[in-house]
Amino acid sequence: MGEAHAYATAIMNRGRTPMEPVDFVPNWADGPRKSKLYRGTDTTPLPDGDYPAHASLQRALDPADTPPDAADPFDLDALGGMLRDSYGVTGRRLGVQANTDLPALPHYRMATWSRGSAAGGGLYPVSVYWVSGASGPLTPGVHHYATSRHSLQRLLTGDVSGRVREALGERAPGPETDQYLVLGVKYWQNAFKYNSFTFHVVSMDVGALLATWRLWARARGMEIEPALWFDEHRLTDLLGVGAEEEGVFAVVPLRWRRDAHRPSAPTATGGTVAVTASDSERSRTVHRFEDVTTMQRVTAGRAADRPAPQDLTAALPLPPDAAGPRVALPEPAPLTADVRSALRSRRSSFGRFDAQQPMTAAELAATLRAAHLGAELGGDTATEPGGPGLTGLYVFVNHVTGIAPGAYRYDPYDPEGPALRGVVDRAGGPFLQRNYFLANYNLEQAGAVLVPVARTHAVLDAVGDRGYRLTNALIGATAQATYTAGSALGLGCGVALGFDNISYAEELGLDARGESALLIMMVGRERPRPADFRYDLA
Ligand SMILES: Cc1cc2nc3c(=O)[nH]c(=O)nc-3n(C[C@H](O)[C@H](O)[C@H](O)COP(=O)(O)O)c2cc1C
Incomplete structure (x- = not known):
């Protein structure tokens, strides 16, 4: 190997x-x-x-x-x-959150x-x-x-x-x-x-x-x-x-x-x-x-190894399993905020999720759409125009109005409109928390947890070892798009690598599809008026 x-x-x-x-x-x-x-x-x-x-x-x-x-x-x-x-x-970040380095917050030398x-x-x-x-x-x-x-x-x-x-x-x-x-x-x-x-x-x-x-x-x-x-x-x-x-x-x-x-x-x-x-x-x-x-x-x-879009075709994710029950998604909530403003208010939620008020299905649809469309970088990373990209998307729905808790595969290409396909028919909260390594999030309180996947090994086979940088760059891209969408929607957001990838593969049946769960991306409502101190520099 x-x-x-x-x-x-x-x-x-x-x-x-x-x-x-x-x-x-x-x-x-x-x-x-x-x-x-x-x-x-x-x-x-x-x-x-x-x-x-x-x-x-x-x-x-x-x-x-x-x-x-x-x-x-x-x-x-x-x-x-x-x-x-x-x-x-x-x-300067001065909000009270659940990271273990919170005591450093007031110290200028350790400022975030x-x-x-x-x-x-x-x-x-x-x-x-x-x-x-x-x-x-x-x-x-x-x-x-x-x-x-x-x-x-x-x-x-x-x-x-x-x-x-x-x-x-x-x-x-x-x-x-x-x-x-x-x-x-x-x-x-x-x-x-x-x-x-x-x-x-x-x-x-x-x-x-x-x-x-x-x-x-x-x-x-x-x-x-x-x-x-x-x-x-x-x-x-x-x-x-x-x-x-x-x-x-x-x-x-x-x-x-x-x-x-x-x-x-x-x-x-x-x-x-x-x-x-x-x-x-x-x-x-x-x-x-x-x-x-x-x-x-x-x-x-x-430079001589630069792939052409068709070279990546063999590494595309498989389409969602049509056997899973289809759940239609509503029209996505509009993302009208300008990108600069959305970036200025972007931050990680770090333990501030609160599910007392669920997310709406339109907010979930907008977040999934942003994560999907944002999982691309153009240039020489591009797959064939008009076709799918190199990543796929699952979502654990925890607290979304009108959508039953469970794990789903997002299908942006469903001919009847973007939809979810059921994968696991039970609430994911205990699974998500058990398989998270850190103590700074209660994942169950997030409205939804998005899981981008890619066929990393197939990408490496298709374009060589530099494909590792390509796959991960696309995962970083979807993370940033999700954060920015969360900010534009006024939702909390946080992404994390600190989870047990193997458990996710088992839970979502990824191995048979050659997919790896590469990141978790939480979105949802936060506790109202969390403690913060405004310290803007730009
Ligand atoms: C690739 C990547 C991996 C990350 N992994 C984690 C993680 O495992 N746990 C976590 O709490 N935050 C994680 N984060 C969030 C960062 O910690 C966060 O973006 C950074 O501390 C800056 O804070 P901010 O997002 O509030 O600006 C990750 C972010 C990225 C881009």
Whole structure:
């Protein structure tokens, strides 16, 4: 069995057979910084940009059929706005919730800052670089997005956009451009806490960030088409990062507004110039974990391996079992909130669910629709147009008006309209709580628990080991879409990896279908007026 297959199996079984190093205990006092620190670099503050009120989540999920080359271009305002609303710090979390680190809440040094994107463990390990060529508004170069200061730090001066274009190779998605966002993951920023589990988590975090960008942009007629396949070593070389310390997970080519004063010049290709500035590591001891290093090595990208949409067909989930009783869903509740506002009020529910007032079926229909439509990222992750994507969706209904408690498969393609197909005909509360590892949620109190699945092993067979990053990116994307929909609907939401995957496979009969339950996504009402203190920064 290949190493990515073996890692996928070990991750699914980890609730029963712990992964090495079993005795690992995080050294909290010697943890890394919450984001990279490049000392002595030139810094450019970023604008927050405006965001149109009509750019609703509804539009983001179902954008007008604009040809990609007619999408509105980015400028510095839009780039600043998108970064602020995704990974930029927007405030301080001071609400009382059920996490075990609650006592840290009043201490400034241990403060938790809010961001539009969710991230496993709140660790936000993605480093965002902007490689900007001559058509951009700043001196061309490689810039790092400093999340806490909402500013750009210039790491390299000179137009190296041609190097990114070379790394992307032929058939790369997105527009012809000299402006690229490059997403790296510094493993230690997550591994100091999650060790071998890190690769699984961060590959979802990347998807959550890309989904935030895609929702944010598409709602207002812009486009985000990420590439997950490129010659990764060329980009780690350019960024001056060690390939074992940092993986490059995605490149997003940006259509850029042409400025009459700055004509785009052909850029140099080839060359060996690289970033020499380096991140100042806070931890005195940095550990490497064999599973993470192995997964980085075997999933490292090559442009020549980029799959075509039809290559993914063999890995699509099977259609729902038509033998299950059909439950019709009503018209979904509208998601009229603009994406920026929905992201600003997005947060994890962390124990605040309260089922005294059930969810409505229209709210459930809207959440399922958002989770389904949001489980895609375009670019070179796309399956055949008009057909299904790589993930499927189950839902445990706990407290939804008019729908009997039980587990269902969501069928968005039912010819009579989106519907549920019964899978388990009993209330799921005890099962859900018994199989949740942490103590920060009462899952039974959530209105519903959505469970995205994918045929991870079939994806790996179809496109090779980098398919692991693809599958998990799509799961991260559906998580972010669900969170954003919850926020737009005024519902609580929380997603979690801390559950026993094998029990879910048994309960839902997933093994026979080759599916794995990859995340749980809770939605529902919260206790009215939970204690909070407002501390907005943006
Ligand atoms: C891939 C992923 C996995 C997560 N796993 C868990 C989990 O197991 N348990 C949990 O309580 N929250 C989990 N979360 C939620 C994060 O802890 C949360 O997004 C982060 O702490 C930031 O808090 P916020 O969502 O309130 O902004 C996960 C989020 C993501 C994106």
